[in-house]
Amino acid sequence: MNWPLIRRNGRNGANGNGAIIHMDGITKVYDTGKVKVEALRGIDLSVQKGEFVAIVGPSGSGKSTLMNLIGCLDTPTGGQFDLAGEAVAGLDRDQLADVRNRRVGFIFQNFNLLPQISAFENVEMPMLFGGVSKRERRERACELLERVGLGNRMDHKPTELSGGQMQRVAIARALAMNPDILLADEPTGNLDSASGGDIMTLFKNLWEQGGTLVVVTHDMALANRAGRVVEIRDGLIVRDTANAA
């Protein structure tokens, strides 16, 4: 079975206009008891299938909070959030875990690979959670590692790989469950410019194949490659512009 590298068409119930992410008046308040921190103060954001969106903004602007919400690592305090047409509000922890597993592929600044297991096993891990059969897991993991150019490094542990290679393993892992959206948090932040350039090219390829990508970054070179740049400041979207291709 030859899976597509990234899903082109939304699965069940993507709403009519094909929005993968649909946020309406999203707020997020961190209540630490004494102080209430309003991290997001009413975000309206729609990301269509096949878009490549860069989210930029200074530290403390709320973009990390937005990332957590989009990735279903956290739930909003208020507002309506649909991911691939499904309302996220009211899901319990295990249901959120399932949503992350099926719909979201995470890529982190510090790679976040599991250190004790090989590149191959790292890529296999989300499929283990997704209940994919052993044969399919093997095929898919091999195929993905080949595609990111690490076909000859499958049995290496993360510590035996360079930063760029680790990030490519992480991308292969993010793609493993064929997610609706790739969510990257400063993916080039810990890489030298050459490796960073490789990752940017990989992202661009994924976009051209029809994938949906949301990238939080400081890196303007990466942001400029995206199709659309959303700037956040003090918990609000202050700019939302399409990049000239």
Next chain:
Amino acid sequence: MRLKLIFQLFLRSSMLQKKRAILTVAAIAWGTVAILLLLAFGQGLKDQLMKSRRAMGLNIAVIWPGETSRPWKGLPAGRPVRPIADDVEYLRQRMPDLKGVLGEIHSWGTTLTYGRKTVTSHVIGTNWIYGEMRNHIPQPGGRFFNPIDEAEKRRVVFLGNKLATDIFGKEDPVGKTLQLNSSPYLVIGVMKPKLQMGNYAGPEDDHAVIPITTYIAQYGTQQLNNLVIQVHRPEEMPEALKRFKEVLSAKYGFNPEDPKVFGIWDTVKGSEIMGKMMLGIELFLGIIGALTLLIGGIGVANIMYAVVKEKTREIGIQMAMGARRSWITGPFVLQGLIYTLLGGACGLVIAVTIVILLSLIPTGGNQALAFLGKPTLSWPIGISTAAILGLIGLLAGYFPARRAASIDPAETLRYE
């Protein structure tokens, strides 16, 4: 499928560092050794106590005649009741449900002479069934006297093992002739040494037993000092004692309800009390052992807490990739169980070795050693220890795992 997943995740999670693993397993092993040995000593003590009680005879009651304390059918109170040797047969015919009944006549001042050696000792005339009922088992090469010896009033004597040694030293007494108050008796057997707690007529290894018929002929008395009855099952004893009084009341004329006519030692009752006491001792030992084991379990939990803390980010990563809560907790619980069971297995091996080594130490007639030096491991002990171990293992894994599941992935993933 989900259990398989948890097992796969467990295989992929890193194991403890060697030093931690060894410490963890050692703590559990120590606890296991403690609980197993305590229970084994308890069991050994119980076995020896039960054995020593049975040494006097299983399900027996000893009955001493006394005198009446209530008037009966015109007869005044204060009359002595004196059963005689023939009453044994009288009782046996009227109480066919008994396992056995016997009468005893005692002489405490008989001289026993062999060659130039003379001792004064305790001689009992009784029925041939005494050997079996009262656990007088002959050493190899000898026998207890039989119905024919009794019927023909043969001059045969069965010796307690200590008495035999006193008289004969290292010689084999069987087949030798012994003078009892100057009458020659053939020694037909010597009692096998037995561990015994309690008796009603002096130490049993230090008396001589002859057929009651011979005794009557030699000593000229047929009044019984006491009777002994034996029932098949413990619960039959109260009814048997009631019937016993009724039968003799008919013959001797006393109120069967009169409590003073017979002094009775019902060993069945004693066994029940002993059983309850032993249960108490076993519970006590078990609780001490379980507490020791619990400390080992806390050690496991503690180390696993540290592991959870160290692996916070890895757990966060797995959560981001869609691991449900039970898939995070499962491997930890499994790990706790495995360390506990590994420690338990080590402890079992050590405990069994110690028990085997202790059983090799000869008790050498030392009563304290005879009672305490025989720890015994049994299936109930093994099963209850395994159950406690399993429970502690589950708990040791569960609490750290719960901590792991409460990790907030959003918090852990972003920062190094």
